[in-house]
Amino acid sequence: MITMAEFFSGRPTEMITRDLLGKLMRYESPKGLVSGYIVEAEAYLGAADSAAHAYEGRRTKANDALYGAPGNIYIYTSRGYYAFDIAVQSKGEPQGILIRGVEPKEGLGIMMANRPKNGSELTNGPGKLMQAFGVSDLHWNNKMLDDSPFTVDLLDTREPSEILTSARIGVSKRGGQTNAPYRYYVAGNPYVSGMRKRDMNLETHGWVN
Template structure:
């Protein structure tokens, strides 16, 4: 857990988000192991971020997990879909990272049974990847990464050839942070949400 805390705190959340790209997110589901390399993620900077759930210190039963220790899981619903977020920075500082896309590794047949799609459409969005993994409730909300069935590996990793950034997608249109460039993704990876076909690199998928 010390390594987990060191990774998820002590640096700007934007830097942690970029470093999260290429890490393996896995879930030991009832059907078997499913996993994928993180290819897209968004940083949310807490009380000062007008697009964040904890903007101006807002704290509710729903977003309480964001205030947990570094590596605490925050699962929430958005437009009828579940989304996966992880708290970063020391407990009480509600900054987080939303995982928006993964490139499947383990359990592809399980993921396709959970979400009958092929190719990049399987996991190229926050709601899509959760459905593919089979996480369809709040059971693992407010639990720590690597203490339960949801894990992030710091050994099984891919190295992005290039990390690109853009404004976040679908955020609140309030305040000055709406268009902040806090969405980071592996350039050319087909599993990045909204990636144009002409920009997809199916040969290397954007990895070194």
């Protein structure tokens, strides 16, 4: 069985981001288990990426978790919401992946109690999924996945029929990386943020299996 360390090891962040689609993200929350299949994620390539929090080597108390070992959790706030990022390169190389959307699997009742929304509005965005999961502080920031109640299950997976890319959403317009195609998502999945109704595949949600 492949480990998380092996999954991250020696591969470009863009490739890892793409391969996270369809993997199950679980959280053993204080209210019970919640989980969802990752349908949307964004790659951030560190010091050379003008849209990244670590652009030009910027390092602060707020983004220090990005500089951790592969599998280190980086939770931060944006526009009043919490977001979940995972450092994926060697320690000291601040590249990470933002989990932007999940299709719920377990704990739907818990998630709807945490965030009283129906359908895709429950978890189709980074702040929405964290609210649905019940994460409202930085307690697990700068902790390794293996030492936390969060898990990315590499065995419980779904296969996307098609993976699309686009520019990332809501990033800095400085530098030359604003429109870089580092956002990856499952084509047709209604839990992808900003997915138009006409582009949704309501029959298969964009999965092969």
